[in-house]
Amino acid sequence: MELTLLCWQLSCLSISPDRSQFFKLESVSLSCEVQGNSTGWRVVRNTESGNLSECNTDWGKLKGPSCNVSLIPSDSGVYWCESGSGEHSNVVNITVHAGAVILESPALPVTEGDSVTLRCRYQGTPSDLTAVFYKDGSLIRNETTGEMTIPAVSKSDEGLYKCTSSKGESPESWMTVTGPTPIPFPAVPVLSMSLPRLLCSLLVGSPYLLVTIILLVKGCRSRTQGDRVEEE
Numbered sequence: 001m002e003l004t005l006l007c008w009q010l011s012c013l014s015i016s017p018d019r020s021q022f023f024k025l026e027s028v029s030l031s032c033e034v035q036g037n038s039t040g041w042r043v044v045r046n047t048e049s050g051n052l053s054e055c056n057t058d059w060g061k062l063k064g065p066s067c068n069v070s071l072i073p074s075d076s077g078v079y080w081c082e083s084g085s086g087e088h089s090n091v092v093n094i095t096v097h098a099g100a101v102i103l104e105s106p107a108l109p110v111t112e113g114d115s116v117t118l119r120c121r122y123q124g125t126p127s128d129l130t131a132v133f134y135k136d137g138s139l140i141r142n143e144t145t146g147e148m149t150i151p152a153v154s155k156s157d158e159g160l161y162k163c164t165s166s167k168g169e170s171p172e173s174w175m176t177v178t179g180p181t182p183i184p185f186p187a188v189p190v191l192s193m194s195l196p197r198l199l200c201s202l203l204v205g206s207p208y209l210l211v212t213i214i215l216l217v218k219g220c221r222s223r224t225q226g227d228r229v230e231e232e
Contacts, residue, residue, distance in 0.1 A: 011041055011089040013081045020107035020173045021095045022071050023123055030055070030067045032081035032089065040084040043067040047077035054082075071096045095171050100124075103163050103170040109178045110153055119147040120163035120170065131165045153177050 012033045022028060032041040043055040053059065055067035059075065062068075069075060073096045081089035092107045104119040120131035120143075129146035132139060136159045141148060146165070150157055158177040163170050 011035070011081045011083070011087065013043065013079060013089045013092055015079075015092050015094075015107050018106050018108055019104045020093050021097055021102040021104065021171060023102060024072055024096060024098060026071050026096075028069050028071060028094070030060075030069065030079060030092075031065050034081070041081050043079060044082045045075075045077050045079045047074060049074065051077075073098050093174070095173065097171055099168050099170075101163065101165055101168040101170045103161060103173055105161055105173045105175055107173075109176040112154055112177055112179055113152050115149065115151050116153050116157075116175070117147055117149045118161060118163070120165055121146075122165065122167050126165070126167055128166055131163045133161065133163050135159045135161050155179075 014031045014033050016029045016031075030043045032043060034041050043060070044052070045054075045059075046052045055069075056062045060067045060069045071094070076094060076096045078091050078093055080091045090108075094107070095102075100123050102121050104121050106116065110116050118133060120129075120133070130142065130144050131146045131148075132142050133148045134140060135157075155177050158175060160172045160174055162172045
């Protein structure tokens with residue numbers, strides 16, 4: 001599952017493929033999507049063993065803006081982007097499972113109304129794809145295809161998911177559901193032109209307006225002069 005991320009924060013961590021569980025030696029690509037200057041931003045993690053470090057130290061390889069990791073179980077942990085001044089992005093949980101079954105579920109938040117498919121994935125090719133899916137410890141359904149689709153997710157679908165099959169049981173992963181991202185209204189242009197310049201622009205840009213103003217001024221002067229004659 002590839003990711004197209006709309007980043008409404010200063011920085012977002014993107015992950016490809018977009019899932020939170022992996023088998024040993026699978027690869028993942030992590031990137032910092034930064035608004036503006038991305039200089040100084042780096043991918044950082046805190047593993048389950050409490051090891052806090054950044055990409056290209058004792059793990060991962062930098063390739064352009066991405067950090068590519070060939071995963072092993074000790075890579076399980078929390079990943080995020082961090083700037084030199086201590087600003088943080090969203091966090092992503094990654095679990096590297098040594099067992100035979102994982103659950104393919106989105107690592108990044110999904111939006112209400114989206115269609116989401118959860119897959120029970122096995123090492124090798126099993127003859128029986130039947131899988132049982134659970135949410136927050138309760139059975140949801142039994143699927144002979146090994147996958148479960150939620151046509152339009154809602155906030156009530158948020159929670160911990162796992163699957164089981166004849167091959168074993170996957171770890172649990174949290175699926176986050178968010179509301180639709182509001183589309184910002186376009187900024188209203190602010191008039192910064194001074195009044196004399198504005199009038200000058202209007203007069204130059206509208207000759208008909210200029211002629212009208214001249215005629216009005218002449219009319220007012222003629223009327224004023226006529227009133228003075230009558231008074232005398």
